[in-house]
Amino acid sequence: MPQPQPTHVVSSFEENNPAPLLPTELMASSIDSASASGQDAVCLDKCACFESLEVTTSHSVYHITILEGRYGEVFVRGGRFFPEYCHAVLLGSRDKGGLRLKTIVIGHHLEFRADNQAVTTSRVLALRRF
Numbered sequence: 001m002p003q004p005q006p007t008h009v010v011s012s013f014e015e016n017n018p019a020p021l022l023p024t025e026l027m028a029s030s031i032d033s034a035s036a037s038g039q040d041a042v043c044l045d046k047c048a049c050f051e052s053l054e055v056t057t058s059h060s061v062y063h064i065t066i067l068e069g070r071y072g073e074v075f076v077r078g079g080r081f082f083p084e085y086c087h088a089v090l091l092g093s094r095d096k097g098g099l100r101l102k103t104i105v106i107g108h109h110l111e112f113r114a115d116n117q118a119v120t121t122s123r124v125l126a127l128r129r130f
Helices: 012-016 024-036
Strands: 041-043 052-057 061-068 073-078 082-095 098-101 103-105 109-114 117-129
Touching: 052 109, 061 082, 073 109, 082 117, 098 103, 103 117
Parallel strands: 082 103
Antiparallel strands: 041 103, 052 061, 052 117, 061 073, 073 082, 082 098, 082 109, 109 117
16 A cells, blocks of 8 residues: 655645745844844744744834744734734844844844735834743
8 A cells, every 4th residue: 555645734824925035145144143243132043933022112012923933934913013913924123234034133123024014113122032
């Protein structure tokens, strides 16, 4: 009797939002620069699936649950744009120097993509993992 072949289950998120193809060097430099700068930062790539973060910004508190860190895929609630938990992609943290991909950095603004809208938060003041 033939053995069933394993299949890759594709979530509806993956179907509608394929992972961006970025050069490995760009991804590595964005991750390394956050920690090398001496700033408090969390890389989503290093987070466990379903890990929870609480991010306090100048104007709001965001509760973030990591779904797929390597793609920035999260559930987020907080602020005026996310009154209820919402499926989103956390693109990274932005400052004057640019965007640090899939990284939350204290002192920078978070950038999300949800429901075909870009959302930028006020400056991150505190970060808590639990």
